[in-house]
Amino acid sequence: MRPPLVLASASPRRLELLARIGVVPDRVLPADIDETPGKAELPRLLAARLAAAKARAVAAQAPGALVLAADTVVGVGRRILGKPADAAEARRFLELLSGRRHHVYTGVALVTPDGRLRQRLVDTILAFQRLTEAQMAAYLAGEEWQGVAGGYQIQKSAEAWVRHLGGSHSNVVGLPLFETAQLLRGVGWLRP
Numbered sequence: 001m002r003p004p005l006v007l008a009s010a011s012p013r014r015l016e017l018l019a020r021i022g023v024v025p026d027r028v029l030p031a032d033i034d035e036t037p038g039k040a041e042l043p044r045l046l047a048a049r050l051a052a053a054k055a056r057a058v059a060a061q062a063p064g065a066l067v068l069a070a071d072t073v074v075g076v077g078r079r080i081l082g083k084p085a086d087a088a089e090a091r092r093f094l095e096l097l098s099g100r101r102h103h104v105y106t107g108v109a110l111v112t113p114d115g116r117l118r119q120r121l122v123d124t125i126l127a128f129q130r131l132t133e134a135q136m137a138a139y140l141a142g143e144e145w146q147g148v149a150g151g152y153q154i155q156k157s158a159e160a161w162v163r164h165l166g167g168s169h170s171n172v173v174g175l176p177l178f179e180t181a182q183l184l185r186g187v188g189w190l191r192p
């Protein structure tokens with residue numbers, strides 16, 4: 001018998017991405033954890049740590065379930081770009097990303113009913129074109145920058161800025177599907 005699958009996420013994008021590979025969680029139970037980065041914590045380590053913390057927090061509330069969680073962080077060098085608090089911060093993020101290479105890291109964590117943790121950390125590299133003042137102003141006047149890491153959504157109009165993307169596209173949107181499927185297959189939840 002397959003254990004019930006709980007998606008520990010409030011992100012509608014993660015649910016949609018899972019549906020693409022035919023995975024429909026039995027329950028969605030968002031994790032309420034402190035997402036503050038540690039002092040000098042590297043972006044990829046933050047993504048891994050928070051994904052595990054989300055999965056563990058929800059596993060404690062859902063005994064007997066298989067719990068899947070993820071966390072996505074944008075990294076420019078050692079700098080972490082989380083969700084911008086306001087338009088001014090989103091502007092600073094876009095200025096940083098403009099004409100530069102950056103990374104998007106997603107940590108994926110799975111806690112099995114026996115309490116074991118399995119994890120993946122996926123890194124996608126992107127290069128944005130140089131953004132003009134008019135492009136940034138138009139973007140910030142809309143809503144796409146809100147509530148997302150780095151202050152942009154590759155699945156919407158920001159895709160027009162992507163000169164290069166190396167690695168997983170779904171990773172940028174919040175859940176790397178290849179690695180997630182591998183994790184679910186590894187515990188026998190997903191077949192074949």
Ligand SMILES: Cc1cn([C@H]2C[C@H](O)[C@@H](COP(=O)(O)OP(=O)(O)OP(=O)(O)O)O2)c(=O)[nH]c1=O
Nearest residue numbers: 009010011071072148149152153154172173174
């Ligand atoms: C870079 C980028 C991020 N994002 C999103 C993915 C994540 O939902 C979000 C990063 O925030 P997260 O903290 O990873 O996730 P969340 O708060 O949305 O949901 P939960 O913690 O409950 O699982 O940014 C995009 O949708 N498009 C993008 O291009």
